[in-house]
Amino acid sequence: MRVEDCCQSLLEENLPILDPKREGVCIDVGVGTFAFYCERFARLGFNTVAVEPLPVKKLQNLCRRYNIRLIKTCLSNRDGVQNLYMGKFLGLFNHNFNSLSPDWFGASADIKQVQSMTLASLLSRIEAQKITCIKLDVEGWESQIIEQFHELPCSLLPKVVMFEYGGGTSKINAKRGWSPKFLKATSDCLMTLKQCGYSLSVIIDYAYSSKETIFDLQSSHLDINDLIPNHSIYGNIISFKEWTDPEEKIAKLCSRYYGGISHRLVTAMFSRTLK
Structure with missing residues (x-):
């Protein structure tokens, strides 16, 4: 599935319904070099903040054009300075894989210290x-x-949370973004959101044969292996707080974005480049 296009459409459809008066702020954390969610938020009329430690020129121009507040920092679990491990993909440095985790599959040994x-x-x-x-x-x-949501007052919990999972290979291989450590981290995200009262959730995965998975966090046992099938590659999970939307409406919107890359091609590509 075309992950970013689909997720942006889902948010574009629902954010104005959830907050018609635009009373809340929208925050894009880890903006990267494409699929600028902050631009979508701003064009919808929301007060928007972009959080990115190493913003590319295009992002800086977008922030000036749409009056987006750009904060050049990492969002982390502590204040101060942290090591950012520069991303590498297909043998080339790529800011979209920058990570605070030294064992992230796309992280290299090249380090830059950034504000956090x-x-x-x-x-x-x-x-x-x-x-x-x-x-x-x-x-x-x-x-x-996401685990820091426990420390927030209810009034500051976001109406909608979207976060990325997986990456680097297919889930069945249990490596890279699907290693036990990172798979557990995805499960921990869902558990925290459940405990904080989030309910309706949608999984959008990049795998060619994938379709959206719609579930209720409050009634789910949160077995990550049941929720995310083995052919999954990477994707986003969107969770709503105190909001329901007909499943058929979500499915109809998502159906516009079916298609992606095959499991065989992904496995071959990453086996060559990220050993």
Whole structure:
């Protein structure tokens, strides 16, 4: 499935319904070099913050154009300075794989020290009163951020959370973004969101044959192997707080984005480049 296009459409459809008066802020954490969610948020009329330690020129231009507040830092589990392991893909450095985790599959031995702050510090800095959406794409560090939801007052819990999972190979191989450590981290994210009251959730995966998985966190046993099939490659999970939407409506929107890359091609590609 075309992951980013589908997820952006889902958010574009639902955020104005969830927050019609645009009272909350939308936060794009780990913006990267493409699929600029912060641009979508701003064009929908939301007060928008982009959090990216090494912003590319295109992002900086977008922030100026759409009046997006750009904060050049990592969102992490502590304030101060942290090592950022520069991303590498197909033998070339790629900012989209930068990670705070030295054992992330796309991380290299090239290190840059960057500013870091906790979620509470970020929300204090931007003087957030309400959060409509937070999107997390931080290459294996998502659980370190989402677990901080426990420390937030209910009034600051986002109406919508989207975070990335997997990567580097298919899930059946149990390596890279699907290693036991990172698979558990994905499961931990879902458990935290369940405990914080999130319910309706949608899984969007990149695998060619995949379709959306819609489930209720509150009624799910959260068996990650049941929720995410073995042919999965990587994707995003979107969870809503106190919101329901007809499954057929979600499925109809997602059906526009079916298709992707085959399991065989992904396995061959990563076996050559990320050993």
